[in-house]
Amino acid sequence: MLAKRIIPCLDVTNGRVVKGVNFVELKDAGDPVEIARRYNEAGADELTFLDITASSDNRDLILHIIEAVASEVFIPLTVGGGVRAVGDVQRLLNAGADKVSINTSAVTNPQLVKDAADRYGSQCIVVAIDAKRAGDHWEIFTHGGRTATGLDAVEWAKKMESLGAGELLLTSMDRDGTKSGFDLELTRAISEAVDIPIIASGGVGTLQHLVDGVKEGRADAVLAASIFHFGEYGVDEAKRYMKQHGIEVRL
Amino acid sequence: MSVDIAVIDYGMGNLRSVSKAIEHVAPSASVAVTSDPAVIAAAGRVVFPGQGAAPDCMREIDARGLRQVIIDAARGKPFLGICMGMQVLFEHSEEGDTACLGILPGTVQRFPHEAMHDDAGNKLKVPHMGWNNVHQAMPHPLWTGIEEGARFYFVHSYFVQPTAPDVIAGFSHYPFPFTCAVASENIFAVQFHPEKSQNDGLTLLGNFVTWNPGERDTACDMSGAACA
Numbered sequence: 304m305l306a307k308r309i310i311p312c313l314d315v316t317n318g319r320v321v322k323g324v325n326f327v328e329l330k331d332a333g334d335p336v337e338i339a340r341r342y343n344e345a346g347a348d349e350l351t352f353l354d355i356t357a358s359s360d361n362r363d364l365i366l367h368i369i370e371a372v373a374s375e376v377f378i379p380l381t382v383g384g385g386v387r388a389v390g391d392v393q394r395l396l397n398a399g400a401d402k403v404s405i406n407t408s409a410v411t412n413p414q415l416v417k418d419a420a421d422r423y424g425s426q427c428i429v430v431a432i433d434a435k436r437a438g439d440h441w442e443i444f445t446h447g448g449r450t451a452t453g454l455d456a457v458e459w460a461k462k463m464e465s466l467g468a469g470e471l472l473l474t475s476m477d478r479d480g481t482k483s484g485f486d487l488e489l490t491r492a493i494s495e496a497v498d499i500p501i502i503a504s505g506g507v508g509t510l511q512h513l514v515d516g517v518k519e520g521r522a523d524a525v526l527a528a529s530i531f532h533f534g535e536y537g538v539d540e541a542k543r544y545m546k547q548h549g550i551e552v553r554l
Numbered sequence: 555m556s557v558d559i560a561v562i563d564y565g566m567g568n569l570r571s572v573s574k575a576i577e578h579v580a581p582s583a584s585v586a587v588t589s590d591p592a593v594i595a596a597a598g599r600v601v602f603p604g605q606g607a608a609p610d611c612m613r614e615i616d617a618r619g620l621r622q623v624i625i626d627a628a629r630g631k632p633f634l635g636i637c638m639g640m641q642v643l644f645e646h647s648e649e650g651d652t653a654c655l656g657i658l659p660g661t662v663q664r665f666p667h668e669a670m671h672d673d674a675g676n677k678l679k680v681p682h683m684g685w686n687n688v689h690q691a692m693p694h695p696l697w698t699g700i701e702e703g704a705r706f707y708f709v710h711s712y713f714v715q716p717t718a719p720d721v722i723a724g725f726s727h728y729p730f731p732f733t734c735a736v737a738s739e740n741i742f743a744v745q746f747h748p749e750k751s752q753n754d755g756l757t758l759l760g761n762f763v764t765w766n767p768g769e770r771d772t773a774c775d776m777s778g779a780a781c782a
Contacts, residue, residue, distance in 0.1 A: 305682065553705045
């Protein structure tokens with residue numbers, strides 16, 4: 304039976320892993336290659352690297368990190384952050400990424416999603432969606448959550464699927480960094496609206512939140528950062544907990 | 555100079571993961587990622603990966619003049635097909651109604667929308683993406699050291715249906731059983747990605763780089779219990 308995936312996320316800036324609260328207040332969480340190695344040994348099903356480096360001078364650092372990780376960690380690696388053109392997708396894949404996540408540029412240039420999926424296959428194109436509740440629906444934000452778009456999240460998810468996205472990484476802006484759990488209604492609404500897998504993200508504070516994301520949010524994978532980085536829980540511990548609660552996982 | 559292992563590059567997806575994993579399990583072997591028919595023809599072993607869509611895949615193979623050298627390699631030396639490199643070994647793919655290489659009898663079909671529910675009625679997503687159990691349908695040197703039911707990483711929307719059941723080396727469930735590994739003489743091909751399947755994937759690749767297909771029957775005769 305197909306296992307639900309646990310994906311630790313490493314936010315990387317200037318070559319270091321950091322973690323913020325609500326996209327601000329960054330704290331240093333360590334060396335990315337070392338952290339990737341540790342998560343791999345603990346049984347992470349995939350790893351996601353989000354490059355939040357602001358300066359373009361340091362953008363190539365992520366390529367070296369991915370090259371180093373891909374040489375010794377043989378599980379799927381997703382990289383996102385600052386992907387603006389098909390050439391950016393190509394550079395990340397060549398460095399050893401298996402999937403590339405597109406966020407802001409999917410909104411400013413949806414054709415990029417189609418072009419990248421046509422060229423490299425849907426299996427390596429993840430569209431990241433940052434959504435915030437707005438009354439009875441959810442709105443898409445870009446630029447790390449700073450820019451409102453007026454786009455409806457569910458409609459946007461369907462559009463990204465139709466353009467060739469192979470997977471959606473869904474982050475609740477309301478919950479990110481709060482440790483109060485995923486936005487389960489949002490996760491479920493999008494998971495039921497599309498046929499492609501959904502990774503739930505934003506708000507994990509306890510292992511029960513991971514269980515809820517799968518059972519109630521109908522997520523195919525769950526992504527978390529801070530609960531793993533600061534040693535509150537191990538990836539292996541999270542998997543055992545999910546299994547105890549009736550969720551199929553890879554142990 | 556001929557290489558030990560040729561990874562066939564025909565412009566379908568990124569092959570870096572495949573070549574890195576092979577270099578990891580065979581550090582002393584020479585590994586070439588190549589679209590040169592002469593290099594592939596001279597290589598000791600051939601890995602045939604691939605991602606993307608079947609029509610593009612067949613078009614790129616022909617555009618590079620690789621059809622015959624792939625067929626020859628599949629007939630004559632240890633040959634490992636991965637993902638799309640497994641599917642196009644068969645005769646026909648439903649994806650884009652594509653005629654494939656026809657090295658193995660059978661077809662390639664999409665996970666049918668109406669079947670994609672679990673027992674509880676929950677929708678199952680396509681592509682089939684993630685870690686699933688692989689059940690070994692026959693003893694084979696490439697399964698050495700890998701537990702029955704071990705999980706491997708998959709990402710695909712189509713699966714093979716071999717005409718001859720005796721080539722089925724492994725199967726998985728999503729939600730029905732489907733063939734995820736085939737073996738025929740010197741060919742072994744898998745739908746999952748051993749290069750992304752952590753320790754068990756590396757074990758399988760390690761088995762491939764030391765596999766001598768001609769010796770398979772002898773080895774089984776000598777250690778009957780292990781091969782039964």
